[in-house]
Amino acid sequence: MRIVTWNVNSLAVRMERVTEWIELFSPDVLCLQETKLGNDAFAHDVFEELGYESAHHGQGQWNGVAIISKVGLDDVRPDFDDGRGEPDPDARILWATCGGVRIASCYVPNGRSLDDDHYTYKLDWLDRLAADLDTNTSPADDLCIVGDFNIAPDDRDVYDPAGMIDMTHTSQAERDKLANLADWGITDLFRQHHDEAGLYSWWDYRNGDFHKRRGMRIDLLLGSASVADRTHRTFVDRNARKGKQPSDHAPVVADLR
DNA sequence: ATGGTAGCGCTGCTA
Numbered sequence: 178m179r180i181v182t183w184n185v186n187s188l189a190v191r192m193e194r195v196t197e198w199i200e201l202f203s204p205d206v207l208c209l210q211e212t213k214l215g216n217d218a219f220a221h222d223v224f225e226e227l228g229y230e231s232a233h234h235g236q237g238q239w240n241g242v243a244i245i246s247k248v249g250l251d252d253v254r255p256d257f258d259d260g261r262g263e264p265d266p267d268a269r270i271l272w273a274t275c276g277g278v279r280i281a282s283c284y285v286p287n288g289r290s291l292d293d294d295h296y297t298y299k300l301d302w303l304d305r306l307a308a309d310l311d312t313n314t315s316p317a318d319d320l321c322i323v324g325d326f327n328i329a330p331d332d333r334d335v336y337d338p339a340g341m342i343d344m345t346h347t348s349q350a351e352r353d354k355l356a357n358l359a360d361w362g363i364t365d366l367f368r369q370h371h372d373e374a375g376l377y378s379w380w381d382y383r384n385g386d387f388h389k390r391r392g393m394r395i396d397l398l399l400g401s402a403s404v405a406d407r408t409h410r411t412f413v414d415r416n417a418r419k420g421k422q423p424s425d426h427a428p429v430v431a432d433l434r
Numbered sequence: 435a436t437g438g439t440a441g442c443g444c445t446g447c448t449a
Binding site for chain 1 (some may be wrong): 449
């Protein structure tokens with residue numbers, strides 16, 4: 178079973194690239210972020226023609242997350258269910274069960290800067306994710322929480338760690354939130370198979386950063402122990418960042434037995 | 435070198 182996360186930075190612009198990628202890589206479950214679509218504009222029929230069911234949680238202009246599956250799409254639920262009784266103001270998380278695995282497609286807030294309200298929102302958002310997991314799932318379940326976390330887990334995941342101290346994506350507080358999730362029972366599947374630095378999933382459009390290999394690894398697949406045990410291969414498809422009108426993110430793939 | 439690119443949508447915000 179192949180599970181993929183990909184921040185497409187506008188599905189309207191990227192639709193042809195996404196369908197071509199699906200035909201090349203045949204994911205079982207493809208989780209998208211930053212569709213930037215309203216729910217009415219999401220082309221379920223295009224994915225259906227390729228043999229996939231799809232669910233979308235969007236708001237238009239910004240954000241928007243989707244799950245596209247050819248191994249079932251059950252118990253679909255947008256947003257948080259963490260007992261707080263107040264919806265996320267943004268469309269940033271969508272849950273579904275696919276092929277027996279409880280999956281979430283997440284677009285974690287960027288944070289902007291450490292003194293910005295958006296950074297407070299980011300830390301709170303990660304607490305809500307943890308509370309939702311604790312409320313509705315168990316670490317003993319088959320879980321795969323994926324998406325654009327906007328956090329580089331450690332300094333191997335940043336091209337210039339010395340130049341990025343006290344910035345969003347690398348600050349200790351947000352890395353601690355990721356560590357809390359790991360302590361609860363979902364871990365970074367990519368790091369099971371790769372120790373080296375410089376394996377990024379996002380590169381800024383500016384300054385030719387992709388070609389200079391200046392990026393960050395911020396797109397993650399977090400799996401429970403059972404999913405981690407089944408994962409035999411993980412990789413980033415850097416080729417998807419090349420050519421005409423790429424997203425600034427590349428797809429990250431986990432293959433499960 | 436305090437810029438640069440991309441997307442949304444129409445002016446400046448977001449990333």
